[in-house]
Amino acid sequence: MKRRRFLGTAAAAAAALTPFGRAALAFASRKKFSAKADFRGRSIRVRSKKVFKDDGALDEKTCRILIREALAELSGSKDTTSVFRTLFDPEDWVGIKVNTIAGRRLSTRPELVRAVISFLDEVGVKRERIVVFDRYSHELRRAGFHVGNDEGYYCVGTDGLEGGGYSGNLFESGRVGTRISRIVTERCTALIDMPVVKDHELAGVSGSLKNWYGVISNPNKYHANGCDPFIADLNELDLLRRKVRLAIADGTLSQCEGGPGYKRRWAWRWGGIVAGTDLVAVDEGIRRVLEEERARKGLPTLEEAKRPARFIGTCARRGLGVVPEKVDLKEV
Numbered sequence: 001m002k003r004r005r006f007l008g009t010a011a012a013a014a015a016a017l018t019p020f021g022r023a024a025l026a027f028a029s030r031k032k033f034s035a036k037a038d039f040r041g042r043s044i045r046v047r048s049k050k051v052f053k054d055d056g057a058l059d060e061k062t063c064r065i066l067i068r069e070a071l072a073e074l075s076g077s078k079d080t081t082s083v084f085r086t087l088f089d090p091e092d093w094v095g096i097k098v099n100t101i102a103g104r105r106l107s108t109r110p111e112l113v114r115a116v117i118s119f120l121d122e123v124g125v126k127r128e129r130i131v132v133f134d135r136y137s138h139e140l141r142r143a144g145f146h147v148g149n150d151e152g153y154y155c156v157g158t159d160g161l162e163g164g165g166y167s168g169n170l171f172e173s174g175r176v177g178t179r180i181s182r183i184v185t186e187r188c189t190a191l192i193d194m195p196v197v198k199d200h201e202l203a204g205v206s207g208s209l210k211n212w213y214g215v216i217s218n219p220n221k222y223h224a225n226g227c228d229p230f231i232a233d234l235n236e237l238d239l240l241r242r243k244v245r246l247a248i249a250d251g252t253l254s255q256c257e258g259g260p261g262y263k264r265r266w267a268w269r270w271g272g273i274v275a276g277t278d279l280v281a282v283d284e285g286i287r288r289v290l291e292e293e294r295a296r297k298g299l300p301t302l303e304e305a306k307r308p309a310r311f312i313g314t315c316a317r318r319g320l321g322v323v324p325e326k327v328d329l330k331e332v
Contacts, residue, residue, distance in 0.1 A: 039075070045251070045331050052269060067116065071275065093190070094188060095130075128153070130153035180217070191240070191243045192244075200227075203311060209312070249273060253269055274286050280316045280324070281321055284327040
């Protein structure tokens with residue numbers, strides 16, 4: 001299998017990286033079930049007061065418990081490893097798309113990502129086949145990630161790829177025309193979506209569906225009209241529909257107003273995750289978390305604030321998930 005190399009923008013990061021094998025474009029066969037078919041319309045939210053340690057770091061053992069309980073409720077099986085095995089094959093090359101634009105306080109937490117990777121370890125996905133990524137290496141560092149492969153898996157921004165970060169060809173869907181991170185197009189056969197539970201000043205919700213703006217070359221073009229229908233157009237790309245297997249939204253520290261950047265006044269320790277394989281259901285779950293906190297804080301609803309997250313309904317009507325009114329939201 002042809003070998004490629006991830007290189008960070010800084011010399012130290014470049015020195016830390018070793019060759020990362022190019023992902024096979026063909027998918028491993030799935031003998032058990034299609035995750036999206038079985039779990040459509042369901043999102044699970046799990047919280048724990050124990051997730052934060054005294055120093056503000058996350059407790060990785062508790063992070064594992066959150067993931068285990070979410071997937072057990074989602075699948076009806078208490079064997080989380082077997083659930084991961086139905087979603088991921090040892091031959092998969094797995095990309096974990098985090099969200100680090102807001103800095104250390106309001107980004108996907110490295111401790112939660114490591115908990116996810118520990119489950120991939122258990123199903124036999126070798127760490128050299130795993131990459132944690134976002135648009136920019138400097139944002140990953142600022143959020144507390146170590147760019148390189150110190151822990152066996154890779155962590156790199158699209159901007160740190162040797163030979164250019166984005167695809168040579170243009171991907172078109174609806175009104176979206178863009179180039180996509182080569183981590184998605186060339187490196188990975190499976191993707192895990194790990195956004196943050198937070199609001200967005202234009203879209204209303206910055207969750208799992210919008211997180212894929214972080215893999216395209218021109219996201220600034222697609223924010224008009226509350227990002228609608230552009231989020232739906234992007235998520236309709238066959239490339240994403242085939243590869244995205246699981247979404248785990250980090251709500252340990254969440255924010256209900258002023259996003260996507262960190263605003264201390266509106267951030268709070270929700271202490272949990274929202275998980276599912278139906279991204280529409282996950283984002284509807286995130287929206288409900290935000291609306292509940294907005295009500296507690298005396299803020300208007302997102303609709304009253306003229307950013308009602310219309311894209312969630314648009315995505316549902318496009319067949320990307322279940323319509324919001326029918327989402328089965330469970331809390332464990």
